[in-house]
Each structure stands twice: as structure tokens, then as C-alpha cells.
Amino acid sequence: MNQYTQEHARSYYAASAHGMAQFPGLTADLEADVCVIGGGFTGINTAIELAQCGLSVILLEGRRIGWGASGRNGGQLIRGIGHDVSGFAKHIGAEGVRYLERAGIESVELVGRRIREHGIDCDLRWGFCELANTPAQFAGLASEYAALKESGYAHETRLVEPGQVRTHVVNSGVYAGGLVDMGSGHLHPLNLVLGEARLASSLGVQIFEQSPVLELIHGDTVQVRCAGGTVRAGSLVLACNAHLEELEPKLSGKVLPAGSYIIATEPLSADVAAQLIPHNLALCDQKVGLDYYRLSADRRLLFGGACHYSGRDPRDITAYMRPQMLKVFPQLANVRIDYQWGGKIGITANRFPQVGRLRQHPNVFYAQGYSGHGLNVTHWCAKLLGEAIQAGHSKGFDVFSAVPHMTFPGGRALRSPLLALGMLWYRMREVLG
């Protein structure tokens, strides 16, 4: 099944979306202060930030709002930037590292606030547990727990000993402990981005769907050409993430698309769901190509995993993912799988998101490459893009953009195979212990 038609993937999310937005295609030449390309969390939230400052904004989405990773992901809203940021001290100093640590927490609160203040109905539930697959990983979680306590993290956290995992967190025998964080959680991502698009539209953002951008003509006024018309704008935001392809050659090669896949079971009975995940937490382990899963509002198990760099999706996602699910939950052997889908994660060489502006064309801004941890970070980066464009400077923007944006080696043809080989090496190390 081809996951990448012009319409939404046939996911559980698309099947349970509230009032799927229908925006027109671009059929005229228009002007705005800012043109945003990409209708995922990055693009929509940047448009919101800019419109709230009084700028006129046109947003162009090639397919549908939320068509990309934003409408397909695991829905796990997890504290952090998705990376141990201390390694970047040589680029951003100790203060920069502290800023990123704070941003990793405040970005989750930002999403929570947006949902609450605008009444976006997206099944937000608080509570997440990071799981250890090995005793060494559990020791790592114990250190993380101690560091959180010491930092004064405001939300409840709990270290779960190996013997308590089944009864307290998840009814599976494969884990060596966990760390519960009640300041992280889970939600329905497509309903979030659709709600945010409605908010953007109500703030005056002109949104166009089914309007792929074909060409950029740079200059003091940038021209953004679609088949049905051209947008002229003083600034441009590229928010295309893993789907940028060759639209902006200066950024191609900095983000690689990697496939990740999710299956959704039939709705489970209240008893079975409560036995499986007693406190309805989001869960994620630490394997290379990790497993991530949670219950939906109608008590389906949404089980995701894998990270494919080959560019080839499994022909049958259920056949591929179901055995992974049964390794964790053998008790679900007779449960039906109702939905299967995949999406493209934008991976960067150092696994840190890239936020910046083009040196040659300083009116072109971008944020991309969240490396599988984008739900909160997209919202934060959108805030930074909004500040940088509206006020001309942003301390947070400068910190993010000071971390190097590396280009993958190998050129267009060899990048993915080289990375696939690298990941195979990590997997072999994991299997060999």
C-alpha cells in the first residue's frame, strides 16, 4: 500500500479526525509579509506566532494539513530536545546548554497551554514512562531521575524498579525498569495540528492545501511558485522537514527521511486496557529503532517502532510490526489489527534539530530535523522563528542555530545506504551485547 498519496495516510488518526479542515488550493498571485511552506506543526505554529504579532502570512501545503509526520506520529509529548544536549557545550557554552534543558521542559508546557487556551480537542493525557531494556539502561534512568530531582523539575517523577514494572506501568516481562514522568504525556496528533490550523485561520493566516511549491526565486522579495499562482513575500519559512527533497538545494542533504511504522489494534475492553497499561501512560523503550506505544482514547493499542533508512517501506506494515508488538505483549495474540501506517522522520547527522536562516538569502528561515522527537520541539522552534522574523533577533534562535547543521556524506545517491549501514552496525552491537 502506498502511504504517500496526496490524501492523508489511512491511519487511525485520519479515521478519528474531528472536522477535517478543507482549505482551497492556490489559484492566484498573492502577496504577504511572510510565506510559510509546510502544513505540519512547524509551519502551522510559525504562522500562528507571526499572525499573533500582526504580520500577514500565507501558508502553502502540498498535500493536506497534517499529511506529514505531524498527522501520523506516535503522539508522545515528551520532555527534552530528544538528545543529551550537554555534548554541544563547545558550540553554545554552559549557558546555552542550560537554555536547551529549560526549552525541553517549557516546550511541553507550551503545547499544553496552546491546547488548553484554545480548547483543542486532541485527547491529551499526562504521564509517560521511559523503559529500560537492560540493567545498564536502568542505571542511566536512575541517574536521570536524580538529576531531575536536583534540578527542581516541577512535575512528579518516579523510578520504577524492575520488579514493579508489570504492576505499576506496563504488563510486559521484557523490561528492566522505568522512569515515570507526569510532566510528559500523549495526544491525538492529527487533531492537534488540525485544531491549530483552525486557530491560524481564525487569526487571518491564508492557508492553501494541495498546493505544492515547485520553485523558489530568491531576492529581497522571495517568489514562491506553485502551479496555480505565485506568492511574493518579504520572508520565507521552510517547514518541510523530511519532505523537503530538492526544493532548496542548500538544505537538501542535511535531513534524511527515515521510515517509522505504527499499527492500531481493535478497541480493547476497559479491563484488558487497564491490565495492559494500568495508568494509561505513554511508553517508549531505548532499543536502536525503539518501540513506542500507548492507548488511544477509544482504548486501542497504538504500537510504533522501527527506523528504516533504506527509503523502502515494508510491503505489509502489519506483518512487519505485529511480531514486534507480540514480543512485548504475547497476550494480544488474538487481537485484531485495524490500522497500519508509516511516516517519515527527519533525521540529522547529530540528531539535533536544525533552526536557522540561509547565509546567502537571510530572508529565508527554516526549522527541521527533529529526529523523531518533534511534537514539543516543533512548537518551540516555531516560537523562535516567529521571534527572529518579527523582532529581527531571538536569543533562543541564536542558541539553536549555533549547533552545527551537518550535511550527510555520500551525495544524493549514497546518503541513505551509508546511514542504513551505520545503523546496522549499532543494531549488531546491541544484539551481540
Ligand SMILES: Cc1cc2nc3c(=O)[nH]c(=O)nc-3n(C[C@H](O)[C@H](O)[C@H](O)COP(=O)(O)OP(=O)(O)OC[C@H]3O[C@@H](n4cnc5c(N)ncnc54)[C@H](O)[C@@H]3O)c2cc1C
Ligand atoms: C511514525 C512517526 C512517529 C513519530 N512519533 C513521535 C512521537 O511520538 N513524539 C514526537 O515528539 N515526535 C514523533 N515523531 C516526529 C514528529 O512527528 C515530527 O518531528 C514533527 O511532526 C515534524 O513536524 P514538521 O511540521 O516539521 O514536519 P511534517 O509534519 O512532516 O510537515 C511537513 C509538511 O511539508 C509539506 N511539504 C513538503 N514539501 C512541500 C512543498 N514543496 N510544497 C508544499 N508543501 C510541502 C509536506 O506535505 C508536509 O505536510 C514521529 C514521526 C513519525 C514519522
